[in-house]
Amino acid sequence: MAKHSADILSGNQAALLEELERLRKVLSNDGHGPSCGKDSDSLLALLRICPQVSPDEWPDLAERFGLRDWLAVPLSRQEFPFLSQLQKTLEDLSFQTDHDPLTGLHNRRSFDRVLDHETQRAIRSGAALSLAMVDIDNFKVVNDTYGHPCGDKALVSLAGVLISDLRRYDMASRLGGEEFAVILPGAGVLKAESIMQRVVAAVRRLEILCPANETFGFTCSVGLASFKAATRGAEAPDLVAEADKALYEAKASGKDQVVTIALTGLEPSAKGTVVDSDEKRFLFTGG
Amino acid sequence: METTTTNATYSLSILSGKGGVGKTNLALNLGFALFKARHPVLLMDCDLGLANLDVMLGLAPDKTIQDLLAPGVTPDQVAVPIEQGGFDFLPSASGVPELVEMDEDLQAVLFKKLAGVFNGYDFLLLDLGAGISRTVLDFAAMTYERIVIVTPEPTSLTDGYALVKVLKTEYGIRDFHVVVNMAESTAEGTKTFARLNAACERFLELTLNHLGTVRTDPAVPQSVIRQTPLLRTAPSSQAGKDILSLAARLKRRRDNLLPELAGTAALKNFLPKNRE
Numbered sequence: 001m002a003k004h005s006a007d008i009l010s011g012n013q014a015a016l017l018e019e020l021e022r023l024r025k026v027l028s029n030d031g032h033g034p035s036c037g038k039d040s041d042s043l044l045a046l047l048r049i050c051p052q053v054s055p056d057e058w059p060d061l062a063e064r065f066g067l068r069d070w071l072a073v074p075l076s077r078q079e080f081p082f083l084s085q086l087q088k089t090l091e092d093l094s095f096q097t098d099h100d101p102l103t104g105l106h107n108r109r110s111f112d113r114v115l116d117h118e119t120q121r122a123i124r125s126g127a128a129l130s131l132a133m134v135d136i137d138n139f140k141v142v143n144d145t146y147g148h149p150c151g152d153k154a155l156v157s158l159a160g161v162l163i164s165d166l167r168r169y170d171m172a173s174r175l176g177g178e179e180f181a182v183i184l185p186g187a188g189v190l191k192a193e194s195i196m197q198r199v200v201a202a203v204r205r206l207e208i209l210c211p212a213n214e215t216f217g218f219t220c221s222v223g224l225a226s227f228k229a230a231t232r233g234a235e236a237p238d239l240v241a242e243a244d245k246a247l248y249e250a251k252a253s254g255k256d257q258v259v260t261i262a263l264t265g266l267e268p269s270a271k272g273t274v275v276d277s278d279e280k281r282f283l284f285t286g287g
Numbered sequence: 288m289e290t291t292t293t294n295a296t297y298s299l300s301i302l303s304g305k306g307g308v309g310k311t312n313l314a315l316n317l318g319f320a321l322f323k324a325r326h327p328v329l330l331m332d333c334d335l336g337l338a339n340l341d342v343m344l345g346l347a348p349d350k351t352i353q354d355l356l357a358p359g360v361t362p363d364q365v366a367v368p369i370e371q372g373g374f375d376f377l378p379s380a381s382g383v384p385e386l387v388e389m390d391e392d393l394q395a396v397l398f399k400k401l402a403g404v405f406n407g408y409d410f411l412l413l414d415l416g417a418g419i420s421r422t423v424l425d426f427a428a429m430t431y432e433r434i435v436i437v438t439p440e441p442t443s444l445t446d447g448y449a450l451v452k453v454l455k456t457e458y459g460i461r462d463f464h465v466v467v468n469m470a471e472s473t474a475e476g477t478k479t480f481a482r483l484n485a486a487c488e489r490f491l492e493l494t495l496n497h498l499g500t501v502r503t504d505p506a507v508p509q510s511v512i513r514q515t516p517l518l519r520t521a522p523s524s525q526a527g528k529d530i531l532s533l534a535a536r537l538k539r540r541r542d543n544l545l546p547e548l549a550g551t552a553a554l555k556n557f558l559p560k561n562r563e
Contacts, residue, residue, distance in 0.1 A: 126421075274419070274449040282486050283445050 012052030017065055049075070055082065100174040102152060103159035111173035111181055118185050119236050123229045130184040130192035130226040131239040133247045134162070134199070137219045137255040139178035150210040154218055161202045166195065181243075189226040189262045196222045196258045204256065219256035223247025227263040237263050296553035297541040298411035298430040299464075303437065304446025306417035309468045310436045312511060313501065313530070314414040315344075318374060319516045320534030326409040326541075327373035329366065333426045334416035335384045344369060344376070344514065351382040355400045366404065375408075384416075387425040398554065405553035409541065418446075419453050427454055429554045431544075434464040434498060439471070439479040448486055455491050464498040466533065476500025498536060501529040 009017070023046075053061065055074035062068050074082050098110035106114070115131065122129035136142070136158065143151040155178065162172035162182060171183040182199075184192045200222055207215045223246030225239045242261050250259040275283075301314045311334075318328045346367045354360045366375040377383055386394065405411055413430055415423045427433050433454070437447040447465075454460045465483060470476035480497040487493050504526035510517040521527050541548075 274453055275445055279448065279452075279486060279490050280445060282489065283448055283482065284441050286482055286485070 010052070013057070013061065016050055016052055017061070017067075020067060020070065047073075103156055103174050105159050105162065105180070106171060106173035108173065108175050111171070111175060111183070114171055115183055115239065118183055119239065121185070122227065123236060126229055127186050128188035128226065128228040129239070130187045130189070130224060131243045132182040132184065132192065132196050132225075132258075133223045133240075133243040134158070134180040134182060134196075134220050135222075135247055135251070136178040137221055137251075139218075142216070142218055146210050146214065146216060150208065150216075153210070154206075154208050157206050157208055158203060158220065161199055161206065165199050165202055170195075181240075187226070188228060189260060192224055192226050193258060193260050196224055200256065200258055221247060221250035221255045222258040223250055224258055224260040225263060226260060239263075293549045294551055294553055295545060295548055296405050296408055296411050297537075297544060297548060298405075298413065298432075298553050299537070300413045300415055300427045300430040300433045302415040302423060302427055302433060302435055302450060303417050303443070304419065304435075304448070304450040305443045308417075308436050308438050308443055309501075309507070310417065311414055312507065312517070313436060313466065313468060314412055315369075316516050316518050316530045317534055317537070318410070318412050319370070319518045320531050321410050321538065322370060322374035323518070324534060324538055326538065327375075327407060328410045328412065329375050329377065329405065329408040330369070331377040331383050331411065331413045332379040333383050333386075333413050333422065334379055335422070346376060346378060352377070352386065352397060352401070353382050355404075356396065373408075384422055387422050402553060410537070411553055419450055424453060424458065428458040428460060431548065431551065431555075432462060432464060433460070434466055435495075436466050436468050437479065437483060438469045439467065439475050444479065444483055448483060451487055451493075451495070452491060455493060461493050462496070463493075464496045466498050467500045469503045470500050471503065473500050473502065476502070499529065499533045501526055501533070
């Protein structure tokens, strides 16, 4: 194990690291990798008291020498900082399973789950539900012209707009690449459209500063599908497919705009539409 | 839905596509007539609208249907008597219209409790709001049978037709009684029914049942102004006699239906997606 010249390890720390390294070698020689989660009858956890290393020093050591798969448990009176650190680690891991690392928005997995729940909720309650697919216009050009790190900045800025310009209970996700989705529970056509128009306008106003001190702007297209169940127990619509259709329309119509598709089942509230002209004529004239 | 006692309650929804056809008044008087023929009747006001039966009769409930969920609350605290001895009333203010909007699980519990209330009555008449709102449709699907009120006036006919059409297409209901109200004559009533029935046979492939005709009568508006059922003040008026014969038909029908009624619940908890 190489010594890092820039960092001076105490003798105790060095000894400990050497010991861990030897143990790791022994285990890997036997074909046991430090992998967790494999079902095994012979699973062993070794606890070794290490008076040489303080709980404060450990995270840094672990980071530098690749010892993150060792779980360090401080055996001092103050166990709370550790527990809260453990808690924070779990929270971070949990966050990562559901969120996109670059933008901090929800990821595809989380999006699919929430969309399914909200769709069921809308069908049961008869409330409206809207889904917007947001796609940056000509993103490839952005990346090619200004480079990927700059492109990433654009993505992060767009995410920022989504977070700030939506209602608290709307859900913004990054589905992949430059494609984003917004779930708007309880929003009908008019409300959803006005929210997304606001987003498109805000994106238009963004200015991204790149390393070479260039600034650039970009636009996005939005495909919006809005749904309101007419009957309880109605069929679940494929909102993603419908919003995609609308997005395609937006791209084909010049981009930098919102295109909306409103989905409703048979809504008998308009009595006039229930009875068609043939039937009306018959009722009025008998023939 | 399970019933612990054999059902002998004949439930009927009274509905109209259009407002102002005299539906509520008819419901009240039909109930009165059946009560006078010695049948306990419960009239349920399922309409959230303003001009309700309770206002017309000056009655206010003590408790709501939801209160039935609490221990110690008995049905007689929720139903209000219109006439002592078996003509009772569940006002809309007692939470009846909200029944169909409720969460399904809560609905199931309440219906079970209500079954205990319904048991005591031979007839359960549901006065539904006009039109084809979700509330109207859901309630209409819950009763054993339905009575559609129309008048000879063309828009009333069209709206009545719309009602039948929606109930048939969305709930699969094929049996409807029709009462033609405010007819000039029995002949006009028959003609009106024939027109509606022909449309249903032709476009919906279903046949209606003409329960009867009620002729226009000055005694009717008079009784409304006096806030008392027509049959109490003018039973031998033209309209009064017509309503009495409607009631007689319903009574006979119930007698014939008793074996079938025994195998069902007073009100079916019946929403489209539960259709067999």
